[in-house]
Amino acid sequence: MLEDRRTELLERQGIAFRFTGVASRRLGWIADPAGIDSQTLLALGNSRSAPPPDPAPRDVREWLDSARADVLFEATSLNVHDGQPAVDHIHAALQHGAHAITANKGPIVHAYRDLRDLAATRGKRFLFESTVMDGVPVFSFFDQLPAIRLQGFHGILNSTTNVILAEMENGLSFEDALKKAQELGIAETDASHDIDGWDAAVKTAALITVLMDYPIKLPEIDREGIRELTGNAVRNARRDGWPFKLVCRAKRTANGVEASVRPEKILGTQPMARISGASSYVYFETDIFPGLALTEENPGIYATAYGLLADLVRAVGAKSDKNK
């Protein structure tokens, strides 16, 4: 996507870039400050291993130094327990003096305030717009709502469970619906993070932490997945006009924020009831706007990647585009 928008990024945002490093569990730490062309990078993505540079960086710090990184895109997978290794990667990038952009929501739940404050100290940005709603600028939307008070929100933020529930409504058992979602590439091989509500809970916690300025811990979220729902229960609910959805909720209380993720029956005329497939939805309650909702229908396959690109523009784009 960066290659595809190279001209636009240069002409409209004044951003020129080269790829100076790539790292993965399979490839190890690859760096070349002179630049690695994108064809080589794409070929690396399909190869099983790569010749290590000489001398090869041994860890994320050495790798960032070797690559002379200005920006890190962090895209490891979610670790709900402690957010690692993403927290370390982002910490290292900010220490190194690079902007840190992540699609991984673990670090927000486990280290948001530390990383935010470190970024401020280093004069760099810590950005994470791809973590919730596939790159729709939900956090940035609130940057545009200064001095507003967010009282709570509710929504549907996990695609896998939404697709599984729809397939169950169409007659499949839970197991067959899960299998179908996996065949469609929507659910991962180990889909328990989705099914048991962890993915939705971490997204809920991220919104609460950043937008409500309350660093909620995951165990504080009343979490229940969809594993216990039978096909009959799901079909009967739909037939009665109150379909099941895995709903995320947060509400400010006298002592903090109360939050839940659980299957709820939603009245069919409500917006949440018609969020289908991979679409997502969040409804914010604020003091100025009693109800402000964002809906993302059928996100394209580039949506999450786009969120990372948009974060790059936020971090280093020309201010001159502001008054476009």
Added chain:
Amino acid sequence: MLEDRRTELLERQGIAFRFTGVASRRLGWIADPAGIDSQTLLALGNSRSAPPPDPAPRDVREWLDSARADVLFEATSLNVHDGQPAVDHIHAALQHGAHAITANKGPIVHAYRDLRDLAATRGKRFLFESTVMDGVPVFSFFDQLPAIRLQGFHGILNSTTNVILAEMENGLSFEDALKKAQELGIAETDASHDIDGWDAAVKTAALITVLMDYPIKLPEIDREGIRELTGNAVRNARRDGWPFKLVCRAKRTANGVEASVRPEKILGTQPMARISGASSYVYFETDIFPGLALTEENPGIYATAYGLLADLVRAVGAKSDKNK
């Protein structure tokens, strides 16, 4: 509202302010660079006239000079023909060296590119977030979607007609529904701008001009109001599950942008069908996100004023809040 959020603006955005001028058709041009306290201002709002300062400014330029204005809030009413006098006011403010913030959509349709370029030349901001959707940051939302291609949109952007249609569904004639909307303070005494689709057309043109970068002229928009709809037609449509809504549409074509504002029957399960009362809705089609929708439910009475305040923060707020 500014007074109400004074502490927050100072502490979170680093914005201190004083009121140094106010002007209206009734009061004339009042300026005092030492500051006018807000109690005096509120009292002026209720008085029939005010003692003119000595010497009294005679026009907007003299008034901006006398007030030593850093920011102008422009809130005259819509002139669909040429956007005046708002265009002149904004032009004068930018020339004077002040940021110009407006709730009036006329200048966007009649002078957007001139005012945008003048603002850039003067290093000031021309902001107008209160013109569409009552202050919901719809333009700023797209600032957060860099390098995206907007192909089209549809939505419901005029409250008065939406309220009138609902009252007609409940059994009133067009005339009685209009009267009720006026009694509720939603429709103006001369509601023809709303009823004949002008308000919705100007909002549609503003979105096309700014977000699709195509300076459409009002006569290019296929515009039809709700005056010809009978109570029976409206009630039958609702009964059949396809209620009437005044729908705004825009679509990019090979030669530019095609746009319309007209009553349409909307399938009851579609999101537009359930936009009720003063709520509004817009659904954007982009290359990255096939469907991205903003819904504003039941805006509070401070929503439009809030949009002006948020524009003030955009113009002069501390950058340090960005990484909050």
